[in-house]
Amino acid sequence: MAYTLQFGQVTPYLWYMAGGAWIALQLAGIAFLFGWAIGLVFAAVSEYGRGPLRWAVRGYVIFILNTPLLVQIFFIYFALPDVGILLGSYEAVAIGMALNASAYLTEIQRAGFRSLRRQELDAAETIGFSRVQTIRYVVLPHIVKVLFPPLSNQYIILTMTTSIAAIFGVEELTGRAYNINAETFRSLEIFSIAALYYVVLTFVASTVLYWIGHYFFRVQGKVF
Amino acid sequence: MTQLVIDRLSAAYGATPVLQDVDLTVERGEIVSVIGPSGSGKSTLLRVLVGLLLPVAGTVTVAGHKVDYRSRRDLRAVRDRIAIVFQQYNLFQNMTALRNVTIAPTVVKRRAPAEVTAEAETLLAKVGLADKTKSYPDQLSGGQQQRVAIARALALKPEVLLLDEVTSALDPELVGEVLDTIRLLAREGMTMLIVSHEMGFVREVADRVLFMADGRVVEVGRPKQIFDEPQAARTRDFVSRILRH
Numbered sequence A: 001m002a003y004t005l006q007f008g009q010v011t012p013y014l015w016y017m018a019g020g021a022w023i024a025l026q027l028a029g030i031a032f033l034f035g036w037a038i039g040l041v042f043a044a045v046s047e048y049g050r051g052p053l054r055w056a057v058r059g060y061v062i063f064i065l066n067t068p069l070l071v072q073i074f075f076i077y078f079a080l081p082d083v084g085i086l087l088g089s090y091e092a093v094a095i096g097m098a099l100n101a102s103a104y105l106t107e108i109q110r111a112g113f114r115s116l117r118r119q120e121l122d123a124a125e126t127i128g129f130s131r132v133q134t135i136r137y138v139v140l141p142h143i144v145k146v147l148f149p150p151l152s153n154q155y156i157i158l159t160m161t162t163s164i165a166a167i168f169g170v171e172e173l174t175g176r177a178y179n180i181n182a183e184t185f186r187s188l189e190i191f192s193i194a195a196l197y198y199v200v201l202t203f204v205a206s207t208v209l210y211w212i213g214h215y216f217f218r219v220q221g222k223v224f
Numbered sequence B: 001m002t003q004l005v006i007d008r009l010s011a012a013y014g015a016t017p018v019l020q021d022v023d024l025t026v027e028r029g030e031i032v033s034v035i036g037p038s039g040s041g042k043s044t045l046l047r048v049l050v051g052l053l054l055p056v057a058g059t060v061t062v063a064g065h066k067v068d069y070r071s072r073r074d075l076r077a078v079r080d081r082i083a084i085v086f087q088q089y090n091l092f093q094n095m096t097a098l099r100n101v102t103i104a105p106t107v108v109k110r111r112a113p114a115e116v117t118a119e120a121e122t123l124l125a126k127v128g129l130a131d132k133t134k135s136y137p138d139q140l141s142g143g144q145q146q147r148v149a150i151a152r153a154l155a156l157k158p159e160v161l162l163l164d165e166v167t168s169a170l171d172p173e174l175v176g177e178v179l180d181t182i183r184l185l186a187r188e189g190m191t192m193l194i195v196s197h198e199m200g201f202v203r204e205v206a207d208r209v210l211f212m213a214d215g216r217v218v219e220v221g222r223p224k225q226i227f228d229e230p231q232a233a234r235t236r237d238f239v240s241r242i243l244r245h
């Protein structure tokens, strides 16, 4: 065990790696936002829709949930050009992650719809709420509260999943760590720092999400 | 003065008839208790009155106005005059006790928040919860939640209050506080339709008792008559069974 840690050799790259963390943050954010929006619509169709539309959505969700993300992105990146759809690696990864996340977020949000309490809806109706008022004052606050913890978790998972982009040459955090490693061979230092950046990204996100949930939606629970 | 007239009212869930030809007239200030075995249609009767279930036949007349439950305007008018409190409290979980009480007057009635808040605080004090205005439902006992639900119903200043087994979901030691609140309303002359299994309480506060079975009214009378000299065999049966408990 003659390895001497030489963080000095990698300090010039700290800022470069922070830039990679920023790209990871973007990818996670994009995948989450689009996945969440698609998931919300698909969850509503899964719960309240019927006929071919519902079957199409269910088929999509089941297919995505049962195939690896990596294969899905390979498909988008390498197979779609065969039918004339050419995407950059960043776009391919972002789209792949968003589509993949949308399936998970569909299933999570279905649970939110299902947990609506029939009784609160009766109460809302009998005190004279309109449909819009019921959604605004009863349905949405309830769904947000129920869904906040699992949605937060999904976001954290997405942050770490962004490292898959390195395979496609996207220079996000993992990709940049890999590049520096190829130049300096200070693997231990570099990948420790990369891991630390991920911890910071997820820890900051967890903490921010916790306080938002706690103060705005009365979500009970811990950061970790 | 007549407050509520229910005339040959029938209702069904899908093809299953649940209420059949129910007749009842309630005078202003009168307290009518509805009793009957589980599944006899008591809750359904109350749900039809507040427009949660459309009747299939018959009429309901509130303060002289015949209600068309298909008309939005009539529905709104009926829900102004008739308030309901459910067995499971049904409070909005994401709102404090105070907000539960103020939400309908401010949002539905668009009344001034300051005035509504003052009234709501008075109402919560009246049901014994002056110190719980800022608590959320999950921080309150069942009895306290039910009293908030009563305050919420009263906030719309209804002419008639419907109470559907409001103590059935409560631990025995919490029943008393909710019944005390209802007694208070009774003393103030509130017109009420009370579904309850608390026979001692029914005997005490009700002016009349209506016994239902299989979606039909079997017998209506003074509490003394229903409990002590029931006419119908089914009433006798039910009363003797429930009083033995």
Ligand SMILES: Nc1ncnc2c1ncn2[C@@H]1O[C@H](COP(=O)(O)OP(=O)(O)O)[C@@H](O)[C@H]1O
Pocket: B013, B018, B036, B037, B038, B039, B040, B041, B042, B043, B044, B045
């Ligand atoms: N949502 C519903 N769908 C179908 N049937 C129902 C529903 N609610 C009640 N019922 C049926 O209607 C009948 C009367 O129910 P209910 O009015 O709740 O009786 P009670 O309040 O006297 O116990 C019962 O047979 C019950 O099974």
Ligand SMILES: [Mg+2]
Pocket: B042, B043, B044, B164, B165
């Ligand atoms: Mg009932």
